[in-house]
Amino acid sequence: MDYSIYLSGEIHSDWREQIESGIKESGLDITIYSPVTHHESSDEVGVKILGEEEKPFWKDHKAAKINAIRTNTLIQRSDVVVVRFGEKYKQWNAAFDAGIAIGLGIPLIVMHDPALTHPLKEIDGAAMAVTETPQQVVEILKYISR
Amino acid sequence: MDYSIYLSGEIHSDWREQIESGIKESGLDITIYSPVTHHESSDEVGVKILGEEEKPFWKDHKAAKINAIRTNTLIQRSDVVVVRFGEKYKQWNAAFDAGIAIGLGIPLIVMHDPALTHPLKEIDGAAMAVTETPQQVVEILKYISR
Amino acid sequence: MDYSIYLSGEIHSDWREQIESGIKESGLDITIYSPVTHHESSDEVGVKILGEEEKPFWKDHKAAKINAIRTNTLIQRSDVVVVRFGEKYKQWNAAFDAGIAIGLGIPLIVMHDPALTHPLKEIDGAAMAVTETPQQVVEILKYISR
Amino acid sequence: MDYSIYLSGEIHSDWREQIESGIKESGLDITIYSPVTHHESSDEVGVKILGEEEKPFWKDHKAAKINAIRTNTLIQRSDVVVVRFGEKYKQWNAAFDAGIAIGLGIPLIVMHDPALTHPLKEIDGAAMAVTETPQQVVEILKYISR
Amino acid sequence: MDYSIYLSGEIHSDWREQIESGIKESGLDITIYSPVTHHESSDEVGVKILGEEEKPFWKDHKAAKINAIRTNTLIQRSDVVVVRFGEKYKQWNAAFDAGIAIGLGIPLIVMHDPALTHPLKEIDGAAMAVTETPQQVVEILKYISR
Amino acid sequence: MDYSIYLSGEIHSDWREQIESGIKESGLDITIYSPVTHHESSDEVGVKILGEEEKPFWKDHKAAKINAIRTNTLIQRSDVVVVRFGEKYKQWNAAFDAGIAIGLGIPLIVMHDPALTHPLKEIDGAAMAVTETPQQVVEILKYISR
Amino acid sequence: MDYSIYLSGEIHSDWREQIESGIKESGLDITIYSPVTHHESSDEVGVKILGEEEKPFWKDHKAAKINAIRTNTLIQRSDVVVVRFGEKYKQWNAAFDAGIAIGLGIPLIVMHDPALTHPLKEIDGAAMAVTETPQQVVEILKYISR
């Protein structure tokens, strides 16, 4: 059974790599999609390609839209969207991706520390599984790939 | 011109009331939808109706799903979704609602302090207007209602 | 807040009437849709209108399709589908309606005795609320109608 | 002509294997999808991966949702959903899958003993073919693959 | 229970009037849509409004498209499409409307003499009811309106 | 028969008023939607409500998006989109609206001078009627409203 | 450029073979889908696989539905549906397939003798090309494959 998954959220830990290596070790037939996770490239892409902006708002705007071409295309191609919430930062883009997945009818797996349960309850409530570790995500993928 | 709008996000300031009174004063034909904004009712609704839970996760889960019946139905009925991000709290549910709106193809108006521009860039990038005050939202509604 | 709900499932108890009178007492603005719950009419409608059949299969077939014109139209109009599983009979049509609602993206509320939890786990898992009594359904409707 | 089919329902007889070997013998180009048919794995998957639950309801809930990731993804990929109702158990999940297929607009083939005709009339009425044996399903697949 | 129905097909008998008066007598809350049934107006509308054509093909083309604005809009608004096949003429437009309804997922009721069963088998096979008389259609509408 | 129509395109002649008065005189039950046709308001709305911009690009950007909230909502509500191309200006927004209508599956009526036939051939080819005068549009609306 | 096309309609001439050999000779990358064109197999398939019926109506019904599994699946997979109307028979199933294609938003090419223009005007009006010969269809396919 082949699946495509999109890994959204936290870019400051190696959770994507852990899922990726877990998938490889288990020999699963899974295509992994991600956003561009190099922070600076992602922030600068708009002005770098389309020209400088004085206002930070428009700089961010141009970057966000180029990133969205990739992000939305890959979310729509995925069978499952996995969203990881870390300890730091606002991470509104992670919650936003989770919402897009639900709006499109694509199943969601969430990963976060139990300490975040209350503020994430709406997203957890819409998810097919709420995990804490990359290993649990890999176990789910192994199970649905049998 | 009649419209239906959904007001998502911050529940600790009176921005909804300001939009509502601005709409009334301008005599606009706009139906306003909101989530249940009484914090405690919203948190307790699951266990209160469906029975107690020992684990906070399941307490939140039951509440989140009952709230989602209302939330998702009203978002789908709306012509425009307005999402307000305040100073406090994680507000992941606000970002989640913004994502649902985009996933469903419903236009988005965002409202937040310019200080939040960078962490909200993906959501701002998907929005039809980025505002700072309820008055600006009312002005937009007046304009599109002419 | 107005909603439309479809009440599917068990036709041998008065759960529909209890929901209906709970809605009336609470003054909710809710339109209630149901299948034709008169068992004999429902079974005989095909041959009665379209002509006799010797084989019970075709008799059932004609009846099922005429009932489906009503059933499917009303499910599609509803904001919420409530499905009640009783003690008796196979009730595959109730589970079938629940599936149609999920396939169409319409939120589901299930009602059944806890004794039925295990065989109903897939349907409960897809539901926004799992209730045991008509009163709980009314409470949910009251909450989402505030 | 290639097709993808999903085989839903009864897990206590070898009807899936019979269809599979019929397809092989006939050299048809058909991809077969199924749920996880190992009963215990399917029941235990939620607590095994995501952690123990005291209440059977939540144990079932976690399992049902993980299974649904697989089930719903594969149903959506299929050209035809085949649902088999056996003699035993409630089999509400089989009827639920049939409903999901119909809600999604995917053609349905049903397989059951004629003794079950009356309680299955709604599902039979929505089906493109009502069969009694795996051989009949294979014959249909052969015919539509010519 | 209110419904909207579209009456497609034969324009040389009074079957529409019979359905309409049956609906009135039964006090049903049903909105009836029809194509323009005045043959000459329907054939001439294109050249009359948009200018003469020498080739009959373009004359028909212009008329067909203006009629399709009405036809397709009303079919899409309908809960049920009723298609009547008479004795005379090719009536390909009736079969075409039946196909549009099926392509859009709208339930179909067919009305024709049993003599036409074989050439209409594909359309009958897709229909929720195959009737012979306007009275049967009215009976179905009465039943689903209870 | 009631319809909703959206009148897109040229804002420098009185074609909308002519259609409107033709509809009134004929007593048709037609809701008319339009963009904001006051040129200056439409151009200035972004900076006026959301704050000044130095670059003309962003000034236009903000205005275009606020106008799009109205435009896209009303196009989606319409049964028919009428697009008028005049003698002057680029009128790419008119062609853009025509494309949006086609992408959404909404029937299109085009109005323009025969001199523009060649550059408008793709849009004319997708339209249900190609007219030259407001009177012809009114005649079509009268015909489909009979 | 690869395309998939579905060839619907007349089964008593060799128009499908002519298109097929034209495609081969031109080296086009086109997948051709067709219904089962062996008349007797198609008529008998229902009773042959699913069991005898006394009434011709149910015999036809069973056959029509099995054929529809193939037909509808392949139409939905196609980029273009080509429908040929011949001289003989009612050919309502051809018009029905044309309607399904239009209801699904799939472009239509029609092929028929000019003598049939008037009764086919609605279908011609919805088509992207009206041809008279298989060669013209091949020419169109060659053009769109450049």
Place this chain on the structure above:
Amino acid sequence: MDYSIYLSGEIHSDWREQIESGIKESGLDITIYSPVTHHESSDEVGVKILGEEEKPFWKDHKAAKINAIRTNTLIQRSDVVVVRFGEKYKQWNAAFDAGIAIGLGIPLIVMHDPALTHPLKEIDGAAMAVTETPQQVVEILKYISR
């Protein structure tokens, strides 16, 4: 990461070739779709295949529809639609394609000289990126392909 892109608009400069060679040089896995860009073939295709027309309107009409079979199929297959507006001609078909992409929910990249900003503001406002050169488009494709 593989993508499919559709290049719409100007046919009198080599911008398509520049994007194509940029993609090749960068080794990107991108499928490029285009309309038939040979002006005369595109204009003549209708009458050449389907027969002469006296009126230029019908000549254009036949050509536009055959071209639309290709155009619309390929736009629907694309992940991104790139539309280039040049200095000359009306280019309404470019704006029309942009609208179709937006109506279908496909992300848009626009390319034009800054001098055209004002008349293109609605299209720019709906785009994910507004570029001036083929190189910028290639840079975006490189970035989203990382």
